[in-house]
Amino acid sequence: MATLPDTPAHDTYDVVLVGGAIMGSSAAFWLTKIDPALRVLVVERDPSYQFASTTATNSCIRQQFGSEVNVKISQFSAEFIHNFASAIGDPAAPAILLHSFGYLYLADTPGFAKVLRDNAAMQNRLGAATRILSADQIAAEWPFYALEGIILGSHNPVNEGYFDGGTMFDWFRRRARAQGAEYIRAEVVAMTRAGGRITDVTLTGGRRIACGHVVNTAGPRANAVAGLAGLSVPVEPRRRFTWIFDTPEPLGRDLPLTIDPSGVHVRTDGRYYMAGCPPEDGDPAVAFNDFRMDHHLWEDKVWPAIATRVPAFERARVINSWVGHYAYNTLDQNAIIGPHPDVTNFLFCNGFSGHGLQQSPAMGRGIAELVVHGGYRGLDLTPLGYDRIIRNAPLLERAII
Numbered sequence: 001m002a003t004l005p006d007t008p009a010h011d012t013y014d015v016v017l018v019g020g021a022i023m024g025s026s027a028a029f030w031l032t033k034i035d036p037a038l039r040v041l042v043v044e045r046d047p048s049y050q051f052a053s054t055t056a057t058n059s060c061i062r063q064q065f066g067s068e069v070n071v072k073i074s075q076f077s078a079e080f081i082h083n084f085a086s087a088i089g090d091p092a093a094p095a096i097l098l099h100s101f102g103y104l105y106l107a108d109t110p111g112f113a114k115v116l117r118d119n120a121a122m123q124n125r126l127g128a129a130t131r132i133l134s135a136d137q138i139a140a141e142w143p144f145y146a147l148e149g150i151i152l153g154s155h156n157p158v159n160e161g162y163f164d165g166g167t168m169f170d171w172f173r174r175r176a177r178a179q180g181a182e183y184i185r186a187e188v189v190a191m192t193r194a195g196g197r198i199t200d201v202t203l204t205g206g207r208r209i210a211c212g213h214v215v216n217t218a219g220p221r222a223n224a225v226a227g228l229a230g231l232s233v234p235v236e237p238r239r240r241f242t243w244i245f246d247t248p249e250p251l252g253r254d255l256p257l258t259i260d261p262s263g264v265h266v267r268t269d270g271r272y273y274m275a276g277c278p279p280e281d282g283d284p285a286v287a288f289n290d291f292r293m294d295h296h297l298w299e300d301k302v303w304p305a306i307a308t309r310v311p312a313f314e315r316a317r318v319i320n321s322w323v324g325h326y327a328y329n330t331l332d333q334n335a336i337i338g339p340h341p342d343v344t345n346f347l348f349c350n351g352f353s354g355h356g357l358q359q360s361p362a363m364g365r366g367i368a369e370l371v372v373h374g375g376y377r378g379l380d381l382t383p384l385g386y387d388r389i390i391r392n393a394p395l396l397e398r399a400i401i
């Protein structure tokens with residue numbers, strides 16, 4: 001995709017997607033699948049995707065959310081992943097493995113233990129396999145943990161763990177293009193707003209493209225793109241760190257994605273292990289090009305935390321690390337999808353914080369349904385709409401990562 005054209009073939013499109021990573025590509029796939037007659041343009045400023053959240057991801061999926069809509073979205077994603085070739089519409093597409101080692105949320109306070117119990121009850125009601133485990137039950141299943149101070153854990157062994165998000169991204173793009181979506185390398189730098197509509201977008205170089213709908217799939221740059229339409233969205237870039245490490249004494253079985261009360265998370269990563277956490281400086285918004293690694297964090301925070309929880313990690317050795325940006329929704333860390341009430345052909349698809357990769361199949365379909373049918377048909381995504389931003393009514397998740 002690095003040799004994309006920098007100008008579009010037409011002057012008018014039914015839909016212009018601003019950003020062509022996982023969300024823009026999922027939306028392009030679903031739009032052209034649901035209505036092959038649509039003329040769809042995907043504008044991507046950097047087709048190498050080297051700074052996109054999509055290529056910095058840890059690529060995991062969970063069913064353990066605190067709101068029903070997010071559980072249902074993940075159930076749809078799991079189905080999409082399990083039936084990938086038919087879901088993506090090409091028998092040549094590979095199977096995508098969902099490595100279900102589960103997330104294990106650990107509670108060391110009665111308050112958080114109650115949150116996990118309440119969440120598990122709701123998840124079970126929706127069909128998820130979440131189990132609440134005592135510290136003894138955890139120790140029996142995974143003897144490598146040290147569990148001092150842990151009251152209980154919440155674990156789901158079904159449809160929760162790692163999946164190959166890179167392959168899913170690749171096939172969203174391939175199928176979108178095969179179905180007629182056009183990708184260009186350019187930046188959307190301006191928009192014309194007339195009354196309650198965006199009439200055209202301006203590309204780098206000044207070319208103006210008329211559009212029926214504009215979709216904001218700009219990841220951490222969501223608010224900058226909203227600003228081009230005279231709008232705003234509470235999304236900002238925040239750094240997240242990932243380390244891959246090895247240990248001379250392997251644990252003997254998969255390490256669930258363990259969300260430790262210290263704020264560090266750690267899991268199996270093939271024959272290695274992966275750990276991650278936010279920065280310790282108050283987690284401020286950063287510049288779009290700020291990918292500084294806080295190197296001291298491994299020594300000062302991550303290593304001590306994981307070696308306390310899993311003593312075999314005393315001898316951990318880092319073999320890789322990277323920094324990525326969350327598109328952090330400051331209201332409630334959840335997706336914001338759908339139109340702005342005052343500019344009804346400007347659709348948000350933003351603010352996914354740490355769970356956008358897994359939500360991309362449902363989000364792309366939701367955008368396509370809004371454009372083609374004027375409303376949701378598969379899953380009702382209205383709880384994730386923009387109006388909660390206006391009402392300042394967060395859809396809070398109490399067990400985030």
Ligand SMILES: Cc1cc2nc3c(=O)[nH]c(=O)nc-3n(C[C@H](O)[C@H](O)[C@H](O)COP(=O)(O)OP(=O)(O)OC[C@H]3O[C@@H](n4cnc5c(N)ncnc54)[C@H](O)[C@@H]3O)c2cc1C
Binds near residue numbers: 225
């Ligand atoms: C360290 C880390 C770990 C994560 N782990 C997980 C996980 O385990 N599971 C999970 O589900 N999610 C995870 N996420 C989140 C997930 O990766 C993101 O939510 C998802 O990739 C967001 O995709 P996106 O397409 O919205 O944004 P991005 O991937 O950031 O893409 C936005 C694109 O828009 C382009 N763009 C921006 N402005 C313009 C413009 N004006 N004109 C043209 N193009 C523009 C950019 O160049 C970019 O390519 C993680 C994220 C990070 C950083």
